[in-house]
Amino acid sequence: MIQLDHVTYTYPQAKHPALSDISLEITESSLVAIVGPSGAGKSSLCALLAGFIPHHFHGILQGRALVHGQDIANTPLAELVTHVGYVFQNPFTQLSGAKLTTREEIAFGLENLGVPRLEMAERVDRVIELFSLRDIANRSPYEISGGEMQRVALASIFVMKPRVLVLDEPTAQLDPLGARQVFEAIRTLTNTQSVTVIIVEDKTEWIATFADRVITLHEGRVVLDGSPDAVLTSPLLAEIGIRVSHYTQAARAASRHRLWPSELALPTTLDKAIDGFKRARKKYENLG
């Protein structure tokens, strides 16, 4: 479990806090999506959960943040990284710079832990398969495409099997199928391995399909927290500048012309959009 209790954090020399009075609890095995406009504090929240705040970024941290009962501020980063996996927003910064092939890059963390060679090879093979990296396994991690590098960054964390995964926009450069595969993979981990996942993401279709809960940040504060359907269809999203899916946009516009059933919530996925627009049509035909 993750627990934040009135957490406020200000970067060194910053005028305003990046995180303001955040209190929340995240239960084990849940998949929580974080959304918010640029600068809302999403990456800062990730950095805190992974212990980079306050161990790497100093500044002023107030309140209490616990991961599995351990106070993040009092637990050394070296210990935190063994159970919290953190995928940075920029995959380039994730590369160790010490390895000649993507396979070695992915194995780097396990190697440091002294995991036996055979087990290491098996685990590395599994994530190479999971993220479709077979063709580039023997290439330099610097001579690959942007999306491939993002897959390598994900694989190098997944292979560590952390109990908590903190993913900062991990699908930004992935193709549509790759993005779906990441969501399927993390859903499997939460369901079968009791892993807890916190993911910053703007692809609402996948959030709606896979997440248990969505937290919206704005100017360092939690402004919405609830089920994907409730949060992702809130009119507040567009107001504060968050991406809104075309399904939701279409239904919202349609509802103004009574082309969407008034009793139905706005849709976030294809299935819900089909259902609503079909119902609206039937209703109309019955009237006619």
Next chain:
Amino acid sequence: MKISVNDLHFAYPNGVEVLRELSFEISSGERVAIIGQNGAGKSTLVKHFNGLLKPSRGFVTIGDWDTQSHTVAQMAQRVGFLFQNPDEQIFKRRVFDEVAFGPSNLGLSPEEIERHVSAALSRVGLSDMREMHPYDLLPARRKLVALASVLAMETPILVLDEPTIGQDGRGLARLGALIDDLTQQGKTIITISHDMDFCAEHFERIMVMKQGRMLIDGATHDVFARFELLAEAFLEPPQMTRLGRALGLPETVTTVNEFLGAYAKTREPRH
């Protein structure tokens, strides 16, 4: 200014052949989106438009210039280029200097440079940030600084490699409006994106790449109507196209407005 690609093949020094048998033209003023799986060769292809990469076989011409016989600095007068990773592009310590770098290389006067830079920064919404260090900006903003340096060159052709990455709803809307506006001015825009909904809203021609080859190249509606072929490239049509198809709308729709128009029509009283 026309872009011509003729039997282009390309292999990186490690020997992997990444582009194969590409031949096409892009006319002046076209808006083209290039889509495809990770590793399909999209970034590699567009790096041939500004001469960063040279063909292993075949040739690429920009107007009357063959990229083979022109330097990257020369090409920069015709083709503005936004990198997928802005950090590959940004190297000055001040936003203003970063955006002014290209125009100063063109030998413009200080007044002209000032005009170019101010106009470019205001178009991306960063006028207030001209004195800042680019690395103190959020990644999404850094991408906009890089975009401003591209705009400041006022080239007839702009190549944008994944400009939508990390942009929030507001950034996306601004980018879309900017692309529409540049088209109005007659610029050629070539964009790579994994966001099909964005491509549908702002581009008239779509190129689908798969393993270094061109799988489909055509008008946006025609390309997005081809569900099976797109699936072959592991892609999905835009949300509105899928919804329209599932509801049995008679025409292919790709944007929210098209969907609403077509849907409303199916409900008009039949006589």
